Amino acid sequence: MTRTSARPPIQAGYPMLGSHGSRAQWLARLTALGIGICLIYPLYLYLHSDDIAPDSAWGYGFAICGTALLILVGVSYSVRKRLNRHAPIRLHTMLAWHAVGGVVGVLLIVLHSAGNFNARSGTYALYGLLAVALSGIIGRLIDRLCPRLATAAAAQAMTEAGEDRLYALEQKLEAAQQLQHARRRARRPRKANMPWDLAYHTLDPENDAIPGLLTHETMSGTGFVPTRAWRYVGSHTAQLLPHQRPFADYLHQQTTLTRAAMGREQFYLHMVRVWRRVHVLLCVAALGLLIWHLTYAAMLLLDAR
Amino acid sequence: MHYATPQLMEELTACIACSECLLACPALAEAIPIKALNWETLHGPLSPDIARFAQRCYQCGACVPVCPVGLHRDAMMLWLKVRLLLGPDS
Ligand code: HEM
Ligand code: SF4
Ligand code: SF4
Numbered sequence A: 001m002t003r004t005s006a007r008p009p010i011q012a013g014y015p016m017l018g019s020h021g022s023r024a025q026w027l028a029r030l031t032a033l034g035i036g037i038c039l040i041y042p043l044y045l046y047l048h049s050d051d052i053a054p055d056s057a058w059g060y061g062f063a064i065c066g067t068a069l070l071i072l073v074g075v076s077y078s079v080r081k082r083l084n085r086h087a088p089i090r091l092h093t094m095l096a097w098h099a100v101g102g103v104v105g106v107l108l109i110v111l112h113s114a115g116n117f118n119a120r121s122g123t124y125a126l127y128g129l130l131a132v133a134l135s136g137i138i139g140r141l142i143d144r145l146c147p148r149l150a151t152a153a154a155a156q157a158m159t160e161a162g163e164d165r166l167y168a169l170e171q172k173l174e175a176a177q178q179l180q181h182a183r184r185r186a187r188r189p190r191k192a193n194m195p196w197d198l199a200y201h202t203l204d205p206e207n208d209a210i211p212g213l214l215t216h217e218t219m220s221g222t223g224f225v226p227t228r229a230w231r232y233v234g235s236h237t238a239q240l241l242p243h244q245r246p247f248a249d250y251l252h253q254q255t256t257l258t259r260a261a262m263g264r265e266q267f268y269l270h271m272v273r274v275w276r277r278v279h280v281l282l283c284v285a286a287l288g289l290l291i292w293h294l295t296y297a298a299m300l301l302l303d304a305r
Numbered sequence B: 001m002h003y004a005t006p007q008l009m010e011e012l013t014a015c016i017a018c019s020e021c022l023l024a025c026p027a028l029a030e031a032i033p034i035k036a037l038n039w040e041t042l043h044g045p046l047s048p049d050i051a052r053f054a055q056r057c058y059q060c061g062a063c064v065p066v067c068p069v070g071l072h073r074d075a076m077m078l079w080l081k082v083r084l085l086l087g088p089d090s
Helices: A023-038 A040-047 A057-082 A091-113 A120-157 A165-187 A207-213 A227-235 A242-304 B005-014 B034-042 B048-056 B073-086
Strands: none
Touching (some): A023 A040, A023 A091, A057 A091, A057 A242, A091 A120, A120 B073, B005 B034, B005 B073, B034 B073, B048 B073
């Protein structure tokens, strides 16, 4: 990787509500808007006619178009995502049409219901579909917000050099302890035949050594957080010398802040993925209700003959 | 979960540039050369198309199971997002 980028730097940043929709998203939205505008007049005629009912000709029309559209957007996106990854249409484009088609499909089903909530199966199926569409819309908001919050939290849990803060201070403490060992060894008179076995010395900061490492020399200006040191400090607060207390407090504060940042990062990232499952689960439940309603409607039609 | 520099370098070095992660991504709106993405994840200023992609990535994780080498493009993208957040000098 030796490519040098001659392109201009971007000052885009990562604003909380930034990034406009893509071309594919706008195309899908504008197409839906165009179709909606074209349907205003026929809708006006329907809403002023004498036959506003789910089982009117218009009602059936809305039901068939809405159901077909919903099945199309759900199935086409899932198939493209799982089975057809090398298809020429981008998954992003499919998702844009999925979202717009989902909203339009549910609106068509709302028109099919025509404010008639007598049939239990139909009402539940309608609520199910509304819940799916609503979860999709909320999901898109979560997709926008949560990654941004997770990024802010990740930035807090890292040092400026891109190190994990907790890990970085442990490294720093280890280095400080090695230095301390080396100084002690240098001061100690060397006996004849004493082996220079460096592997004998553990590289981990031992608990006993941690208070000694809580000095200005080790801690100042690092912005690092030691997990093991903090665990020690937490259980031996009474044994700390007065000059070690400011650093112990600093450790406490930094560890707490970093742990909280890491927890927040995990939470926001999980939120995106968990909500996706909620959307799919609601979709499965709505499909069940839809099948129930279609069976019920089919039986009514057969009985009427 | 975010990566530290050594993990990120390791993954970027192991990437075989097959672009499977990009094909599986529902946030990618325009074509991006995978080598440019890998390069700019760590070095230099971000080009507009890659910055836009980093803004649009919503951390869904769909890029992870498709990677033949078992890499975590989502974590690499989170790194890019941190770079976006901290500004062009990061
Ligand atoms: C009622 C109509 C809808 C149905 C039946 C439906 C169905 C589905 C299904 C089955 C999936 C799973 C796809 C997969 O992972 O294979 C899905 C995913 C998704 N849907 Fe919907 N959906 C509907 C409406 C919406 C709406 C209105 C939106 C947004 C405004 C939306 C946004 C999404 C998103 C963001 C995903 C996940 C995309 C991904 O990360 O791969 N859906 N939907
Ligand atoms: S985590 Fe980001 S890069 Fe990976 S598939 Fe999802 S949106 Fe695309
Ligand atoms: S799928 Fe894996 S190996 Fe292929 S380009 Fe993406 S990260 Fe690299």
